[in-house]
Amino acid sequence: MGDCMLNIIKRNKSYILFISIILITGIILGYIYYNTLDNDIKLNIINTLKNTKEYNFNYIIKDLFIMSLILVLSFFIIGIPLGIFSILYGAFSIGFILNAFIITYNINGVLYILLYLIITKIITLLLKILFLKKIINIGRFIIGKLIYKKEYYLKDRIIINFKKALYIILFTLINNIIVLLISPLIFSKIALLLY
Numbered sequence: 001m002g003d004c005m006l007n008i009i010k011r012n013k014s015y016i017l018f019i020s021i022i023l024i025t026g027i028i029l030g031y032i033y034y035n036t037l038d039n040d041i042k043l044n045i046i047n048t049l050k051n052t053k054e055y056n057f058n059y060i061i062k063d064l065f066i067m068s069l070i071l072v073l074s075f076f077i078i079g080i081p082l083g084i085f086s087i088l089y090g091a092f093s094i095g096f097i098l099n100a101f102i103i104t105y106n107i108n109g110v111l112y113i114l115l116y117l118i119i120t121k122i123i124t125l126l127l128k129i130l131f132l133k134k135i136i137n138i139g140r141f142i143i144g145k146l147i148y149k150k151e152y153y154l155k156d157r158i159i160i161n162f163k164k165a166l167y168i169i170l171f172t173l174i175n176n177i178i179v180l181l182i183s184p185l186i187f188s189k190i191a192l193l194l195y
Contacts, residue, residue, distance in 0.1 A: 012133075019129055022084060026091025033092070034099040046104050060176040063124070067131060067169045071162070074135035075142060083132040090125045097121075120179055127172045134165040 009016065034042070066086065073079035094117055101113035138161045145154040 015133060015136075019087070019132070022088050023091045026088040027095035027098070029088075030092040030095025030097075031099045032095075034096045034103075042100065042104075046100055057180060060173065060180060063176060064169065064173055067128070067172060070131075071135060071165050071169065074138045074165075077139045077142065079135050080132075080139045083128070083135050087125065087128055087132060090121060090128060094121055094125070119183065123175055124172060127168055127175065131165055131168045131172070134161045134168065137161040138165070 034045075037045075070079040070082045070086065073082060097117065098113055102110055105112065138158055141154045141158045141161070145158070
């Protein structure tokens with residue numbers, strides 16, 4: 001198992017570095033952006049986040065639509081920058097929410113928001129990172145097919161990565177539905193950490 005993980009990391013070293021830069025940049029930008037807001041806006045955001053005890057069904061539909069659109073657009077290479085932006089936005093929201101709760105609630109806010117983020121954001125973000133890898137592969141294979149005219153194996157690789165991307169969309173949908181069903185119970189329990 002350990003050797004397998006090391007091989008995966010070695011093969012994807014540049015992708016991991018690229019994603020790490022996007023994630024760190026997004027978190028830092030979210031953190032900084034929260035600090036630039038007026039105190040009234042900050043208070044309104046904190047109250048909204050604190051009172052959010054349910055995962056919204058509209059979020060599931062929006063997420064499904066955006067990922068499907070990015071997948072379709074990846075055949076035209078346009079989906080790749082949109083996928084990157086989606087991950088940057090996810091990291092931005094994590095940095096923004098972390099900073100909001102750390103400043104407002106100190107250590108209790110850290111515990112609450114870490115549980116909140118793990119439940120609602122981090123698993124989905126990890127799935128989107130895997131999704132981005134598949135759409136980058138699709139784009140790379142399409143470019144290879146157009147430039148090098150290699151038909152015999154690129155079509156199969158495009159189809160394989162497309163199917164894997166569809167599975168990731170399905171796993172994201174399942175994850176979001178599970179969060180929708182369990183979030184009211186969990187958020188009501190962990191909200192006690194704020195008081």
